[in-house]
Amino acid sequence: MQPPNAQTTSHTPLKKPYVKPEIRQVLLRPEEAVLGNCKTAGVSGPGSVGTCSPGAIACSSLGS
Amino acid sequence: MTATDTPFYIRVAGLTIGVWGDDPALNIRIDPTIEQFCVDETDPDVKVRASVGMLTEAPEDEPVFESGGLWKLSKRHGEPCYRFVSPYFGPQPYKEACFSADFSSGAVQLHKPYLTAVQSIYPLEYPLDELLILNLLSQRRGVEVRACGIIDEAGRGHVFMGHSGAGKTTLARLWAAETNATILSDDRIILRHHSNGYHLYGTPWHGEAHFACTAQAPLASIVFIGHGPQHALTPLAPTAAISRFMTCSFPPFYDPEGLAWMLEFYTDVVQAVPAYTLGFLPNAQVVGFLESRLM
Numbered sequence: 001m002q003p004p005n006a007q008t009t010s011h012t013p014l015k016k017p018y019v020k021p022e023i024r025q026v027l028l029r030p031e032e033a034v035l036g037n038c039k040t041a042g043v044s045g046p047g048s049v050g051t052c053s054p055g056a057i058a059c060s061s062l063g064s
Numbered sequence: 065m066t067a068t069d070t071p072f073y074i075r076v077a078g079l080t081i082g083v084w085g086d087d088p089a090l091n092i093r094i095d096p097t098i099e100q101f102c103v104d105e106t107d108p109d110v111k112v113r114a115s116v117g118m119l120t121e122a123p124e125d126e127p128v129f130e131s132g133g134l135w136k137l138s139k140r141h142g143e144p145c146y147r148f149v150s151p152y153f154g155p156q157p158y159k160e161a162c163f164s165a166d167f168s169s170g171a172v173q174l175h176k177p178y179l180t181a182v183q184s185i186y187p188l189e190y191p192l193d194e195l196l197i198l199n200l201l202s203q204r205r206g207v208e209v210r211a212c213g214i215i216d217e218a219g220r221g222h223v224f225m226g227h228s229g230a231g232k233t234t235l236a237r238l239w240a241a242e243t244n245a246t247i248l249s250d251d252r253i254i255l256r257h258h259s260n261g262y263h264l265y266g267t268p269w270h271g272e273a274h275f276a277c278t279a280q281a282p283l284a285s286i287v288f289i290g291h292g293p294q295h296a297l298t299p300l301a302p303t304a305a306i307s308r309f310m311t312c313s314f315p316p317f318y319d320p321e322g323l324a325w326m327l328e329f330y331t332d333v334v335q336a337v338p339a340y341t342l343g344f345l346p347n348a349q350v351v352g353f354l355e356s357r358l359m
Contacts, residue, residue, distance in 0.1 A: 024303075024307055026307045026310045026311055028310065030132065031133075032227060033315060034131045034132065034314070034317070035131065035135075035190075035195060035314065036131035036132045036133025037134060038190065058150035058153070058158055
């Protein structure tokens with residue numbers, strides 16, 4: 001003889017165990033996250049066009 | 065190319081920018097890396113008009129975000145406006161780029177005193193082109209991450225994320241040397257979700273190895289990389305992967321809705337695609353190691 005609630009039990013989804021919420025600090029690198037600087041270390045200008053990326057005003061997009 | 069020529073169109077990760085020269089004084093030249101991302105005439109997601117003029121103070125602008133570097137974002141009459149300043153020139157902006165609120169159209173103006181008569185210019189010069197794509201992505205379209213991305217010989221995409229110095233360029237060079245994999249980028253990858261799942265795309269904003277490819281592929285694995293004493297690939301729990309994603313992203317700090325969308329995207333992608341951490345030595349064996357475990 002089956003227990004009275006056997007059928008009900010087999011269809012009851014398992015509850016996920018409770019996990020206490022936690023605050024996790026994520027360390028960002030602002031200098032890498034906002035595209036604030038040229039991808040190359042050098043800075044070009046009108047006078048230096050030809051030695052850096054063609055068409056560059058202030059940044060060459062070549063390299064990281 | 066001059067202002068009288070036809071416009072040019074750039075497509076990155078399926079998003080298209082159309083640029084029209086709007087000034088006879090402007091000699092437009094497309095950055096060589098960008099050229100392979102140019103497409104035929106189409107209806108673009110963003111229409112940009114470029115011109116030369118005199119940039120002056122803009123006291124009516126409401127500050128929104130200071131990058132701490134080349135650009136700052138303001139609101140002008142409620143619409144976004146970027147101004148670019150370089151130490152080379154001094155405090156006067158060398159470029160201004162103002163857009164409609166939905167970024168469907170905009171105008172770029174270059175400061176005439178800084179240009180020579182014969183100078184040819186790419187009006188969307190970095191970082192404007194990338195900022196523009198980031199704004200389009202934040203409209204629930206996708207995310208860009210700091211990563212090396214490859215398509216393996218079976219056509220499956222793998223993204224290897226990390227900060228500067230983590231080994232993205234090293235890995236890209238090793239994949240290129242040791243396999244027939246397609247290297248999408250050694251520094252920037254875009255991830256998008258389509259009806260058939262997540263995809264990764266190459267971008268023009270490459271790293272030192274200059275890998276920049278327009279291809280795309282279904283995303284099969286997500287790997288956060290770093291140098292280590294040996295090759296070790298470790299599965300990463302979804303919550304930990306979300307945190308790692310944030311550190312390798314370009315969060316739109318000035319856009320709460322875009323920021324929420326980014327978190328939503330990461331929450332979903334880490335449920336759908338397996339994530340790992342990889343510690344590796346910079347030698348060719350890491351390629352075989354990864355092939356045996358990911359492919």
